Amino acid sequence: MNRIGIYYAYWTHDWDADFHPFVDKVADLGFDVLEVNAGTIGNMTSEQRRSLKAHADDRNIGLSYCVGLTKQYDLAAEDKSVRDNGIAFLRTIAGAMGEMGGGNLGGIIYSSWPATLPAGVTDKRPYWDRSLASMKEAIKAAEDNNVFFNMEVVNRFEQYLLNTCAEAVAYVKAVGSPHAKVMLDTFHINIEEDFFSEAIQTAGEHLGHFHIGENNRMPPGYGHIPWTEIGAALRQIGYKGDVVMEPFLMPGGEVGRDIKVFRDMSVGLDLDAEAAKALQFTRGFMK
Numbered sequence: 001m002n003r004i005g006i007y008y009a010y011w012t013h014d015w016d017a018d019f020h021p022f023v024d025k026v027a028d029l030g031f032d033v034l035e036v037n038a039g040t041i042g043n044m045t046s047e048q049r050r051s052l053k054a055h056a057d058d059r060n061i062g063l064s065y066c067v068g069l070t071k072q073y074d075l076a077a078e079d080k081s082v083r084d085n086g087i088a089f090l091r092t093i094a095g096a097m098g099e100m101g102g103g104n105l106g107g108i109i110y111s112s113w114p115a116t117l118p119a120g121v122t123d124k125r126p127y128w129d130r131s132l133a134s135m136k137e138a139i140k141a142a143e144d145n146n147v148f149f150n151m152e153v154v155n156r157f158e159q160y161l162l163n164t165c166a167e168a169v170a171y172v173k174a175v176g177s178p179h180a181k182v183m184l185d186t187f188h189i190n191i192e193e194d195f196f197s198e199a200i201q202t203a204g205e206h207l208g209h210f211h212i213g214e215n216n217r218m219p220p221g222y223g224h225i226p227w228t229e230i231g232a233a234l235r236q237i238g239y240k241g242d243v244v245m246e247p248f249l250m251p252g253g254e255v256g257r258d259i260k261v262f263r264d265m266s267v268g269l270d271l272d273a274e275a276a277k278a279l280q281f282t283r284g285f286m287k
């Protein structure tokens, strides 16, 4: 049985948050996993990290970690000092996660978010090569801390490097570490791939983490994403990892701004009740 999780920012306007209340909330709602902001974890003290991990253990909640690296940490940047900053930041995060027992780091950890190619540039190969060289250095910190780096495939409007699962598989093969994995997200698959099942099959044994969300980033069950096909494909490849929903409904704050929620999609909805409903829906198609 795959563990089912939810991303804390469903409930917040800011990326930084105290995760303790969310450990209790998601445990009370019946989830197995809480996904948190890896940057925040990296900035916490060891004592704060131990306390959060103890709380999560106490509530039988697993933790996963997500980050979209900002520009100053871009692993694909032309400027070597920027790339070195990014590698150092990933090492900090891996070390912090190691203190909490390790686990999955996912997101845009191979470049920066959001990002596009500079005007006039059409060949992304130099960016790919620089990202890969940086990741080959950073991945050692994952290996040393029982951490897995999951490269999230995202749509073209957010990033340019890994827009398809095939690209991500080529990337993680080139990194050449069992701690480098592919991460897929149904919201992004819906934009870039021909077929959901084909993308999941392409990932195969490389799939390390899986985000779910509707085409409009509503909770699973509200849109037109083919959940039955997705559940079947995940079973077919023998995926044993976590399935984490990442709905975004509220405009405003850093989260609404960065996710581009320009209308209130939460009108008339109780966020906790919707999360519980989406959890049952997800357990249904993951059976």
Ligand code: MN
Pocket: 152, 185, 211, 246
């Ligand atoms: Mn995602």
